[in-house]
Amino acid sequence: MKLQLRTPSIESLAQEFKDAILKPVEKPSPVRFDRVVSTGSTLLDLEISGSRVREGGIPGGIIIEFVGLYSTGKSAEAMEIAGNIQKKGGDVLILDPEGRIDSDYATVYGVHIDLENYERPDTVKQLFNRIYKWEPEPKVDKALNCIVVDSLAALSTDMEMEKEEGDKRGQRRAKEFSEGLRKTARVIANNNWLILCTNQLRDGDSGYTITGGKGVVYYPSLIVQLSKSFPKWQIEKAVQYKGHEVARIIGVRSTVKVIKSSIGDPLGECDIYIVFGVGIDDIRGNLQWYKDQLKLNRYEAVNKEFQSVEKAIIYIEENNLERDLRNKVIDLWHDIYEKFKVERKTKVRF
Secondary structure: OOOOOOOOOHHHHHHHOOOOOOOOOOOOOOOOOOOEEOOOOHHHHHHHHOOOOOOOOEEOOEEEEEEEOOOOOHHHHHHHHHHHHHHOOOOEEEEOOOOOOOHHHHHHOOOOOOHHHEEOOOEHHHHHHHHHOOOOOOOOOOOOOEEEEOOHHHOEOHHHHHOOOOOOOOHHHHHHHHHHHHHHHHHHHHHOOEEEEEEEEEEEOOEEEEOOOOHHHHOOOEEEEEEEOOOOOEEEEEEEEOOEEEEEEEEEEEEEEEEEEOOOOOOOEEEEEEEOOOEEOHHHHHHHHHHHHOOOOOEEOOOOEEOOHHHHHHHHHHOOOHHHHHHHHHHHHHHHHHHOOOOOOOOOOO
16 A cells, blocks of 8 residues: 655644634644743752753643553652643543542542543544634633543554453554544644643563553653652651651652653653652652752751751641742752853854
8 A cells, every 4th residue: 555645734624623622723832931831849850941040840832641550650740740831721621441549538639520521532533633622711711721641652553452362462552542632633633732641651671661562752841751760769758656656658759861861861760759748758868858959957948947848847837848849949940950051162064
């Protein structure tokens, strides 16, 4: 069969996605950093786009993918970003193929689940059809709107649902992902939406692979990988109880790496702390990073030092010093980042 390639026009795209609000453009628009959303982690915000904007964060108009093994914080990051978008007045569509997101879990991250903006698609086609038909209603003018898909690995195809043999090699699913993402990329760019997907890493013959084929690697502007921070990836808290010490796991620590980026420097890496019932613990992450970078013996809680990180966290919260701590971390991050800038003259081209 001969492969025929065609370049669709703006008019044909508008007709194809008549339910989407397309904004024809005469020339490519640069990624805008006038409105960004935080990941919930100051350090991850900086690693994503600190080279472009002081506080870092995620701009609109792109596809983002969080990948990793189980229990590394992919869903937590998705919900954290969704909560921050809703706080700023943006609209969020939650597509939940796994059917695991409930109101109680979402509330931890400040997310309100509106049943009109929540769906459990079974197949790749159902997923993209829902995206094309979405008409967000932000409460604040020009607020960012976001579509959360958790996760791509749970989606099937019509072939898999209808036939006993199914799609064993995942070729049909990969093709549908590629087609859907190719079309969706234009929709979100023209509307300045975010599409945030989580995806599972799978064991392959040559290491870990990402579910969904090459399309889910090509089209995202940002891919962030989460992994367990060995050797100590569990957050443990010890308390005194009836004269002796009792310890319990209260969360997990994940190492996060930007493995692909067209909006900032790639390959940046940091740790995030996820505390059960709290979400992304930015205070804990900032205190630990600041202490580690300056080789301090104690935790510097803005204007007071503590031997215990738990006591430092309580002090920060009781005195509403979260913003002050964040600014100290941002200032130190940029000071260090400047030391690594490569100063060269403009390249001579031939």
